[in-house]
Amino acid sequence: MIWAKEETLSRNEIEKIQLERLKATVKRVYEKVPLYREKMDKANIKPSDIKSLDDLKKLPFTYKQDLRDTYPFGMFTVPQKELVRVHASSGTTGKPTVVGYTKNDLKTWTELVSRLAVAGGASDEDIAQICFGYGMFTGALGLHYGLENIGATVLPTSTGNTQKQILYMKDFGTTLLVATPSYALHIAEVALSMGIDPKTDLNVKIGLFGSEGMTESMREEVYKLWGKDFLCTQNYGMSELIGPGVSGECPELCGMHINEDHFIAEVIDPQTGEVLPAGEKGELVVTCLTKEALPLIRYRTKDITRLMYEPCKCGRTTARMENISGRADDMLKIRGVNVFPSQIEEVLLQIEEIGPHYEIIVDRKNHLDTMEIKVELIDDSLLESYSALENLEKKIRGNLKTVLGLASTIKLVAPKTLPRFEGKAKRVTDLRKL
Numbered sequence: 516m517i518w519a520k521e522e523t524l525s526r527n528e529i530e531k532i533q534l535e536r537l538k539a540t541v542k543r544v545y546e547k548v549p550l551y552r553e554k555m556d557k558a559n560i561k562p563s564d565i566k567s568l569d570d571l572k573k574l575p576f577t578y579k580q581d582l583r584d585t586y587p588f589g590m591f592t593v594p595q596k597e598l599v600r601v602h603a604s605s606g607t608t609g610k611p612t613v614v615g616y617t618k619n620d621l622k623t624w625t626e627l628v629s630r631l632a633v634a635g636g637a638s639d640e641d642i643a644q645i646c647f648g649y650g651m652f653t654g655a656l657g658l659h660y661g662l663e664n665i666g667a668t669v670l671p672t673s674t675g676n677t678q679k680q681i682l683y684m685k686d687f688g689t690t691l692l693v694a695t696p697s698y699a700l701h702i703a704e705v706a707l708s709m710g711i712d713p714k715t716d717l718n719v720k721i722g723l724f725g726s727e728g729m730t731e732s733m734r735e736e737v738y739k740l741w742g743k744d745f746l747c748t749q750n751y752g753m754s755e756l757i758g759p760g761v762s763g764e765c766p767e768l769c770g771m772h773i774n775e776d777h778f779i780a781e782v783i784d785p786q787t788g789e790v791l792p793a794g795e796k797g798e799l800v801v802t803c804l805t806k807e808a809l810p811l812i813r814y815r816t817k818d819i820t821r822l823m824y825e826p827c828k829c830g831r832t833t834a835r836m837e838n839i840s841g842r843a844d845d846m847l848k849i850r851g852v853n854v855f856p857s858q859i860e861e862v863l864l865q866i867e868e869i870g871p872h873y874e875i876i877v878d879r880k881n882h883l884d885t886m887e888i889k890v891e892l893i894d895d896s897l898l899e900s901y902s903a904l905e906n907l908e909k910k911i912r913g914n915l916k917t918v919l920g921l922a923s924t925i926k927l928v929a930p931k932t933l934p935r936f937e938g939k940a941k942r943v944t945d946l947r948k949l
């Protein structure tokens with residue numbers, strides 16, 4: 516099912532709406548936000564210069580730093596009286612990034628999340644358990660209202676107390692799980708340890724996953740634990756842009772459909788800032804077209820993806836973005852080689868004897884970068900054979916060397932000894948930066 520007719524417009528129709536909304540948004544930020552006026556004046560561009568979608572590239576980029584510099588409310592286009600909600604993302608360093616919503620923004624947000632939920636197979640028949648942390652994070656409340664809006668029964672269980680989560684799941688007959696993919700794996704693992712097999716003893720048939728990447732190998736791990744018919748889609752979003760609701764997969768699993776009547780997506784070369792042709796991989800840059808409180812123009816997401824415009828079998832005509840392959844700032848430079856943690860994950864998850872939990876530790880010893888990867892065995896029995904362990908370690912090292920062109924140290928650890936995550940997983944520790 517398709518939630519909104521705007522998901523099926525022709526390219527001409529979408530572009531017409533985009534241009535009209537872009538003009539209005541640029542005028543709005545120029546008039547209301549001193550930082551935008553300064554940036555545009557410096558670039559010698561006025562709102563009236565935006566005559567076609569092609570003119571978008573004349574506009575300056577917006578960075579996370581701009582939000583920090585104007586902390587907390589300096590980039591809002593409405594007075595505080597008109598704000599009805601504020602969220603914030605904590606980030607790892609510095610001040611939080613603060614985002615705000617008017618009443619209309621909340622309506623828009625709810626509609627956009629309803630679209631991705633329906634695209635991911637949700638309906639008013641579902642009992643949806645939201646295992647995202649409620650609070651300043653946009654994930655939980657975003658999915659919460661979007662799912663209620665389509666008539667699903669929402670269980671706002673939040674994160675934590677995983678055994679209790681499983682109890683609710685079983686007793687209330689949860690059919691749909693909202694979580695990060697890593698928490699979904701952890702829930703399944705805990706269920707098994709309680710003697711509950713998610714495949715046969717629970718009724719969860721749909722996973723709406725997001726907030727962190729899900730490689731195809733990770734999706735395979737999800738099928739192994741939740742069953743091969745589990746409908747597992749991912750969706751993408753970011754607090755600064757709205758929260759969840761920017762894009763989401765349909766059951767064709769061929770990229771996340773972007774809500775193009777609300778956002779314009781561009782992919783740029785992160786070094787030069789040049790816009791890349793459709794299909795090329797680079798940094799995603801997004802312009803908000805309908806936000807009232809915080810419409811960001813050409814926001815540098817740092818997420819790496821490519822855009823696809825070919826029609827999808829599901830009937831939606833919107834452009835799709837490929838799985839995020841990393842963040843421009845997650846890229847590790849190890850002995851001069853560029854490495855994305857997602858590449859390492861793809862290699863590890865191809866190896867049968869190890870599970871989907873790993874940790875990457877990068878350090879510098881005697882002026883030389885080192886990379887140690889801790890991986891967890893699926894089965895204790897391997898620990899009894901030194902030669903089996905040695906062969907496995909050699910195999911992992913060899914496969915990584917072939918794909919990355921880099922030597923690494925592999926440390927095999929016993930099952931269930933690496934950390935598990937309830938929110939976004941943290942898999943990399945770069946000791947060179949500490």
Ligand code: DLL
Nearest residue numbers: 604654725726727728750751752753754758759839
């Ligand atoms: O994570 C919003 C969200 C919540 C999206 C729930 C989907 C579901 P932030 O906390 O601001 O917002 O983090 C945004 O998370 O720039 C990406 O790096 C990452 N991210 C979000 N969704 C995906 C995804 C929410 N499907 C940052 N794949 C983004 C890969 C994702 N990365």
